Amino acid sequence: xxxxxxxxxxxxxxxxxxxxxxxxxxxxxxxxxxxxxxxxxxxxxxxxxxxxxxxxxxxxxxxxxxxxxxxxxxxxxxxxxxxxxxxxxxxxxxxxxxxxxxxxxxxxxxxxxxxxxxxxxxxxxxxxxxxxxxxxxxxxxxxxxxxxxxxxxxxxxxxxxxxxxxxxxxxxxxxxxxxxxxxxxxxxxxxxxxxxxxxxxxxxxxxxxxxxxxxxxxxxxxxxxxxxxxxxxxxxxxxxxxxxxxxxxxxxxxxxxxxxxxxxxxxxxxxxxxxxxxxxxxxxxxxxxxxxxxxxxxxxxxxxxxxxxxxxxxxxxxxxxxxxxxxxxxxxxxxxxxxxxxxxxxxxxxxxxxxxxxxxxxxxxxxxx
Amino acid sequence: xxxxxxxxxxxxxxxxxxxxxxxxxxxxxxxxxxxxxxxxxxxxxxxxxxxxxxxxxxxxxxxxxxxxxxxxxxxxxxxxxxxxxxxxxxxxxxxxxxxxxxxxxxxxxxxxxxxxxxxxxxxxxxxxxxxxxxxxxxxxxxxxxxxxxxxxxxxxxxxxxxxxxxxxxxxxxxxxxxxxxxxxxxxxxxxxxxxxxxxxxxxxxxxxxxxxxxxxxxxxxxxxxxxxxxxxxxxxxxxxxxxxxxxxxxxxxxxxxxxxxxxxxxxxxxxxxxxxxxxxxxxxxxxxxxxxxxxxxxxxxxxxxxxxxxxxxxxxxxxxxxxxxxxxxxxxxxxxxxxxxxxxxxxxxxxxxxxxxxxxxxxxxxxxxxxxxxxxxxxxxxxxxxxxxxxxxxxxxxxxxxxxxxxxxxxxxxxxxxxxxxxxxxxxxxxxxxxxxxxxxxxxxxxxxxxxxxxxxxxxxxxxxxxxxxxxxxxxxxxxxx
Numbered sequence: 001x002x003x004x005x006x007x008x009x010x011x012x013x014x015x016x017x018x019x020x021x022x023x024x025x026x027x028x029x030x031x032x033x034x035x036x037x038x039x040x041x042x043x044x045x046x047x048x049x050x051x052x053x054x055x056x057x058x059x060x061x062x063x064x065x066x067x068x069x070x071x072x073x074x075x076x077x078x079x080x081x082x083x084x085x086x087x088x089x090x091x092x093x094x095x096x097x098x099x100x101x102x103x104x105x106x107x108x109x110x111x112x113x114x115x116x117x118x119x120x121x122x123x124x125x126x127x128x129x130x131x132x133x134x135x136x137x138x139x140x141x142x143x144x145x146x147x148x149x150x151x152x153x154x155x156x157x158x159x160x161x162x163x164x165x166x167x168x169x170x171x172x173x174x175x176x177x178x179x180x181x182x183x184x185x186x187x188x189x190x191x192x193x194x195x196x197x198x199x200x201x202x203x204x205x206x207x208x209x210x211x212x213x214x215x216x217x218x219x220x221x222x223x224x225x226x227x228x229x230x231x232x233x234x235x236x237x238x239x240x241x242x243x244x245x246x247x248x249x250x251x252x253x254x255x256x257x258x259x260x261x262x263x264x265x266x267x268x269x270x271x272x273x274x275x276x277x278x279x280x281x282x283x284x285x286x287x288x289x290x291x292x293x294x295x296x297x298x299x300x301x302x303x304x305x306x307x308x309x310x311x312x313x314x315x316x317x318x319x320x321x322x323x324x325x326x327x328x329x330x331x332x333x334x335x336x337x338x339x340x341x342x343x344x345x346x347x348x349x350x351x352x353x354x355x356x357x358x359x360x361x362x363x364x365x366x367x368x369x
Numbered sequence: 370x371x372x373x374x375x376x377x378x379x380x381x382x383x384x385x386x387x388x389x390x391x392x393x394x395x396x397x398x399x400x401x402x403x404x405x406x407x408x409x410x411x412x413x414x415x416x417x418x419x420x421x422x423x424x425x426x427x428x429x430x431x432x433x434x435x436x437x438x439x440x441x442x443x444x445x446x447x448x449x450x451x452x453x454x455x456x457x458x459x460x461x462x463x464x465x466x467x468x469x470x471x472x473x474x475x476x477x478x479x480x481x482x483x484x485x486x487x488x489x490x491x492x493x494x495x496x497x498x499x500x501x502x503x504x505x506x507x508x509x510x511x512x513x514x515x516x517x518x519x520x521x522x523x524x525x526x527x528x529x530x531x532x533x534x535x536x537x538x539x540x541x542x543x544x545x546x547x548x549x550x551x552x553x554x555x556x557x558x559x560x561x562x563x564x565x566x567x568x569x570x571x572x573x574x575x576x577x578x579x580x581x582x583x584x585x586x587x588x589x590x591x592x593x594x595x596x597x598x599x600x601x602x603x604x605x606x607x608x609x610x611x612x613x614x615x616x617x618x619x620x621x622x623x624x625x626x627x628x629x630x631x632x633x634x635x636x637x638x639x640x641x642x643x644x645x646x647x648x649x650x651x652x653x654x655x656x657x658x659x660x661x662x663x664x665x666x667x668x669x670x671x672x673x674x675x676x677x678x679x680x681x682x683x684x685x686x687x688x689x690x691x692x693x694x695x696x697x698x699x700x701x702x703x704x705x706x707x708x709x710x711x712x713x714x715x716x717x718x719x720x721x722x723x724x725x726x727x728x729x730x731x732x733x734x735x736x737x738x739x740x741x742x743x744x745x746x747x748x749x750x751x752x753x754x755x756x757x758x759x760x761x762x763x764x765x766x767x768x769x770x771x772x773x774x775x776x777x778x779x780x781x782x783x784x785x786x787x788x789x790x791x792x793x794x795x796x797x798x799x800x801x802x803x804x805x806x807x808x809x810x811x812x813x814x815x816x817x818x819x820x821x822x823x824x825x826x827x828x829x830x831x832x833x834x835x836x837x838x839x840x841x842x843x844x845x846x847x848x849x850x851x
Contacts, residue, residue, distance in 0.1 A: 113696075328464060
């Protein structure tokens with residue numbers, strides 16, 4: 001008996017070890033690029049171009065210890081430099097000497113120099129905050145006036161776009177949740193004719209991609225003079241998010257214990273009272289987890305905002321500002337690293353703020369009890 | 370229960386806050402619903418004066434020097450007749466270019482009281498078609514690709530500027546080539562679909578001047594000299610050319626520029642024009658020959674930094690960077706003058722880098738210059754919009770931009786002294802003196818080819834997935850049927 005318990009325990013230990021190592025591997029695969037992006041966001045454009053971000057970590061590398069001119073050397077024949085000999089091609093690639101140094105010809109035959117290098121532990125530490133500075137405060141452009149004066153004009157900072165994104169995301173998260181919660185309650189606990197058909201219709205909406213609705217809705221908005229307003233994008237996100245929200249909340253709300261609701265009915269509570277006093281407080285986990293989904297989706301959305309809000313400065317959202325950061329021809333691509341981390345701050349805060357509901361909410365509807 | 374109630378309370382407060390935020394945003398700046406110029410149906414004279422978005426500069430600003438244009442609306446505007454009106458503009462330039470544009474029209478706005486509201490978008494090409502189709506066009510739009518404007522002109526969405534502009538002035542201030550390129554077929558007959566506002570020269574070969582002079586390389590005057598120099602640099606142990614054609618969804622466009630340059634240098638202008646109109650197929654011997662001339666440089670691993678794989682996988686903006694390492698890894702880079710904004714910071718024009726004209730191949734075709742540029746097109750017809758369009762036909766509309774760098778003026782009344790950057794002045798001068806000037810062919814071709822199969826075909830060919838004949842046939846196949 002005891003032997004058997006021991007072996008199951010061992011089995012359990014090996015399987016949990018396996019699971020854990022797979023999990024750790026997955027976490028690494030996901031987080032290493034993000035970490036690289038973070039490191040890159042503190043580097044200058046030239047540094048990013050010339051060396052990988054991992055050079056910021058301690059590593060062994062050939063480091064130049066001595067340098068001299070190539071006078072008196074004939075690159076067209078076999079040369080002997082610092083005790084090692086080779087042709088021009090070999091020296092270009094680097095010739096290693098027995099004492100661990102490497103002699104390298106840098107440059108071409110006309111403008112070359114000789115570098116003597118040693119392998120050493122090294123790391124780069126030239127970080128800069130310039131990218132963040134430019135993203136947050138806007139880069140400055142030197143404008144030369146007709147009268148010869150030069151004026152530094154600052155581009156736009158990020159604060160307007162950040163507030164605009166907030167003004168889009170918060171209502172576009174709360175409105176669909178509210179409506180969907182009402183709808184889910186109705187579908188789950190109210191009896192009316194056609195309930196099943198209506199519900200199937202709502203679920204069917206899940207498979208309709210939002211892209212096909214863009215142009216028709218845009219036409220209606222132009223007719224209604226709604227295009228380019230926050231209301232337009234709130235309504236659009238509400239519509240696009242409603243089907244999934246209703247479905248998720250229905251699953252959760254319909255699985256609430258019937259006894260509680262029945263006793264409330266017997267006590268004379270109306271549907272509205274039950275909804276406000278019972279259903280909403282009980283479904284906070286589901287509401288919160290859907291809120292995270294919807295908020296992240298709206299915050300990161302580019303397409304819907306592009307079509308329905310447009311690029312006007314007063315309403316431009318963060319994702320569009322980020323896209324503009326690279327400049328007309330993409331020469332400022334290095335700013336995207338810092339821009340990405342700035343735009344990540346709020347979603348991260350929302351996620352960590354609501355995460356204790358997240359796991360509970362993810363199970364919403366999947367485990368009926 | 371208490372905890373849950375506060376939790377419920379939180380989103381409610383957030384919602385109210387966000388809505389208040391949106392409302393405040395609307396009152397502080399003209400909200401989109403009340404921005405008068407946004408609705409093309411609205412009366413031309415909006416009642417609400419726009420709030421100034423920029424604080425007026427206290428320094429002395431010289432008045433706009435525009436006179437003798439004979440353009441009726443412009444003169445009225447300068448007299449202040451349209452003060453308080455708003456003209457919306459939409460274009461693809463963002464970031465520093467947007468700042469430079471706003472600065473360059475600031476004097477005009479101040480003097481006329483017309484508020485030019487520019488919005489830039491990275492998604493200009495897609496957005497402009499959607500906005501025009503949905504009936505929500507800007508007053509004026511900036512097209513970097515005339516082909517796209519051509520589609521809208523054909524659909525009858527663009528206003529014919531020749532109906533109200535003083536044509537004598539246009540002929541005086543633009544070379545005929547520019548006016549010809551602005552003429553497109555409308556829904557009924559040819560129209561002048563816009564005015565050229567800026568351009569950039571493409572036939573430059575950039576080189577790292579300091580290292581170049583130290584190495585003692587000569588500036589090639591003919592194609593043969595350039596090929597000899599290329600071989601010389603290879604013999605010295607370096608690769609001569611920095612080439613990169615990666616550009617996201619537009620990968621391949623620098624290759625099309627090379628093709629156009631070589632076409633201009635190996636065949637007649639007539640053939641070039643036919644080629645851009647689709648009358649001379651890509652499979653014709655002229656085009657194939659141009660591709661072969663290009664192949665001689667591009668496919669030789671001793672000539673190009675990184676070889677063929679390097680060309681395809683290097684971002685075009687990063688490709689000149691090895692030129693400025695010490696010592697340089699490659700020595701020549703053919704690209705439009707905008708590429709200087711991609712050069713590493715702190716480099717000085719004329720000291721650290723310079724350019725020479727991409728030399729002619731066949732002397733009988735002279736010294737052609739390849740250019741690209743931005744044409745401003747008008748979508749709504751109101752007097753103040755006309756005035757702004759007329760303003761853009763003057764060199765004065767670009768003066769500050771020229772001084773700050775990053776643009777070249779197609780206007781005859783723009784003085785070479787206005788350029789703040791010697792390199793750009795040199796480009797402008799060279800274009801003025803060129804034997805012929807032609808526009809970037811891929812921008813003139815319909816977008817299925819010019820922004821599609823031409824890019825893709827060249828990329829496939831350079832990457833080695835198809836041979837030249839297949840690539841050229843594939844490009845031809847995408848040409849839309851007439």
